[in-house]
Amino acid sequence: MASRHPKDAPLIIVGAGVFGLGLAYELAAVRGYINVTVLDRFAPPVPDGSSVDVSRVIRAEYADPVYAQLSADALKEWRGEGTPWSKHYNETGFIMLGTESNGYVRKCRAMREQLELGIQEGKEIFEPHETDSKLKELYPDLQADLRGLLSLRNTMGGWADAASAIQGLAERASQAGVSFITGRRGTVTSLEYSGKRVTGVNTASGNTFKADTVILATGSWTNRLVPDMGHNLAAVGQPIGFVQLTPEEAKHLERMPVMQIFDTGMFTFPPTPDTHRLKIARHGYGYATEFEAAGGRAVSSPKLIGNNAITGFLPGDAEQALRDGLRVFFPEFGDRPWCSLRMCWYQDTPDGDFMVDHHPELDGLFFATGGSGHAFKFLPVLGRNVADCFEGNASKELREKWKIHHPSTRNPDVAMGQDGSRGGPPLRRLSVQEQSKL
Numbered sequence: 124m125a126s127r128h129p130k131d132a133p134l135i136i137v138g139a140g141v142f143g144l145g146l147a148y149e150l151a152a153v154r155g156y157i158n159v160t161v162l163d164r165f166a167p168p169v170p171d172g173s174s175v176d177v178s179r180v181i182r183a184e185y186a187d188p189v190y191a192q193l194s195a196d197a198l199k200e201w202r203g204e205g206t207p208w209s210k211h212y213n214e215t216g217f218i219m220l221g222t223e224s225n226g227y228v229r230k231c232r233a234m235r236e237q238l239e240l241g242i243q244e245g246k247e248i249f250e251p252h253e254t255d256s257k258l259k260e261l262y263p264d265l266q267a268d269l270r271g272l273l274s275l276r277n278t279m280g281g282w283a284d285a286a287s288a289i290q291g292l293a294e295r296a297s298q299a300g301v302s303f304i305t306g307r308r309g310t311v312t313s314l315e316y317s318g319k320r321v322t323g324v325n326t327a328s329g330n331t332f333k334a335d336t337v338i339l340a341t342g343s344w345t346n347r348l349v350p351d352m353g354h355n356l357a358a359v360g361q362p363i364g365f366v367q368l369t370p371e372e373a374k375h376l377e378r379m380p381v382m383q384i385f386d387t388g389m390f391t392f393p394p395t396p397d398t399h400r401l402k403i404a405r406h407g408y409g410y411a412t413e414f415e416a417a418g419g420r421a422v423s424s425p426k427l428i429g430n431n432a433i434t435g436f437l438p439g440d441a442e443q444a445l446r447d448g449l450r451v452f453f454p455e456f457g458d459r460p461w462c463s464l465r466m467c468w469y470q471d472t473p474d475g476d477f478m479v480d481h482h483p484e485l486d487g488l489f490f491a492t493g494g495s496g497h498a499f500k501f502l503p504v505l506g507r508n509v510a511d512c513f514e515g516n517a518s519k520e521l522r523e524k525w526k527i528h529h530p531s532t533r534n535p536d537v538a539m540g541q542d543g544s545r546g547g548p549p550l551r552r553l554s555v556q557e558q559s560k561l
């Protein structure tokens with residue numbers, strides 16, 4: 124199908140995370156678009172965006188066939204020799220853990236058996252009665268108490284340095300001719316309309332930038348800019364914590380795998396190679412905020428102005444959950460004080476599928492968001508697939524998966540992020556006092 128977008132028309136991409144930069148790079152470097160501008164609140168890696176931080180899990184275990192295939196495609200790039208991404212990737216292995224009643228681990232295992240994913244498999248399955256002892260044989264320094272958990276181990280998987288990978292992607296986009304505008308001039312406060320057409324963006328500096336198409340790759344901030352997406356998108360905070368190890372302590376854990384317990388949502392990584400910190404986080408249903416956006420609408424979102432990563436505040440129950448998780452994974456360091464805590468933001472969709480589609484009613488507006496807490500690992504292949512949706516030649520399967528849903532198809536009482544991968548307590552709305560400390 125021919126693209127309906129002239130390659131010399133100005134395109135504005137709002138958001139310099141994995142979606143925005145991946146698309147910008149693909150359009151400018153591969154598909155011949157000559158007028159692509161990325162706007163963001165900060166220069167990438169954006170300190171309070173999602174596509175940042177010392178580590179992101181890279182796994183090819185998925186219960187869904189589309190993501191199973193896409194993540195296998197991405198994994199080939201992360202681990203491929205001489206790719207731009209391999210230097211940001213560390214193949215420590217990935218271990219999925221869950222009780223027998225956790226269906227997600229079993230589904231992922233079935234999916235790997237069902238699909239020919241084109242990657243060599245380095246996987247093993249341990250039943251609950253053998254998980255703890257088998258894993259301790261394989262990883263003698265492992266301290267975790269993993270009794271009673273089913274496990275799926277894959278030696279092909281690990282973690283990527285998110286900040287450095289995004290930095291690399293931004294550099295490549297810049298070298299391909301993409302322009303960047305950051306700071307107040309890059310902070311979009313509203314869209315500019317002409318009837319039912321979006322014609323540009325207005326920014327906090329008072330500038331208006333005109334575009335043929337505006338692409339919102341705005342992650343957790345998206346609902347601030349568009350009024351009618353609440354049934355498709357909701358931002359939720361997820362807690363992360365770090366403890367400091369000495370170089371000697373870190374050395375012992377250097378060869379541990381990335382691990383995630385799907386019942387509680389807790390996941391952890393080997394210590395950071397340079398700073399010797401242990402990171403623990405939760406892939407859960409998260410915490411919602413309530414801010415007033417344009418037109419008096421209440422939306423859950425991080426702040427637009429200012430850096431959300433600075434205060435380091437976490438609600439008491441979130442901190443306690445991280446503490447409990449730390450004690451399970453690292454009993455020896457279970458009581459060590461936190462050296463850093465923060466809330467990190469997911470942009471959730473009802474089913475955990477990304478939202479990559481043209482607005483159903485407004486011309487000139489395209490979305491590339493809805494990462495639902497699992498988009499980073501697709502970095503090497505995300506731009507290509509998003510660009511196919513933008514140009515209209517993506518497979519029917521992918522278009523269907525990433526489409527915008529009509530409000531009538533969504534039950535507002537059902538929580539977001541229902542792909543089966545989340546663990547821990549249900550979504551909780553923060554109190555006014557808690558929110559004021561974020």
Ligand SMILES: Cc1cc2nc3c(=O)[nH]c(=O)nc-3n(C[C@H](O)[C@H](O)[C@H](O)COP(=O)(O)OP(=O)(O)OC[C@H]3O[C@@H](n4cnc5c(N)ncnc54)[C@H](O)[C@@H]3O)c2cc1C
Nearest residue numbers: 138140141142172173174180311342344467494498499500
């Ligand atoms: C704690 C945590 C752990 C995660 N772990 C994993 C993992 O292990 N593996 C994995 O694959 N994925 C993981 N994810 C998910 C993954 O990181 C995200 O899905 C992905 O980074 C989303 O990218 P994005 O481009 O949509 O959003 P972002 O990276 O947040 O980018 C959106 C950008 O838009 C900008 N923006 C928004 N509104 C405006 C505006 N009005 N004006 C200007 N700029 C604006 C923001 O500043 C931001 O930089 C995790 C996410 C979190 C939060």
Ligand SMILES: *[C@@H]1O[C@H](CO)[C@@H](O)[C@H](O)[C@H]1NC(C)=O
Nearest residue numbers: 131132133134157158333334
């Ligand atoms: C890009 O678009 C802007 C806005 O329409 C225009 O001013 C500029 O000349 C264009 N640049 C190129 C290289 O075509």
Ligand SMILES: *[C@@H]1O[C@H](CO)[C@@H](O)[C@H](O)[C@H]1NC(C)=O
Nearest residue numbers: 210211212213284377395396
């Ligand atoms: C991978 O981890 C090992 C062990 O901590 C470290 O020596 C190496 O530098 C890491 N590689 C990257 C790319 O971070």
Ligand SMILES: *[C@@H]1O[C@H](CO)[C@@H](O)[C@H](O)[C@H]1NC(C)=O
Nearest residue numbers: 126154510511514516517518
């Ligand atoms: C869509 O078209 C582009 C060329 O514009 C091409 O690079 C890409 O591979 C096509 N995608 C699919 C799924 O056919």
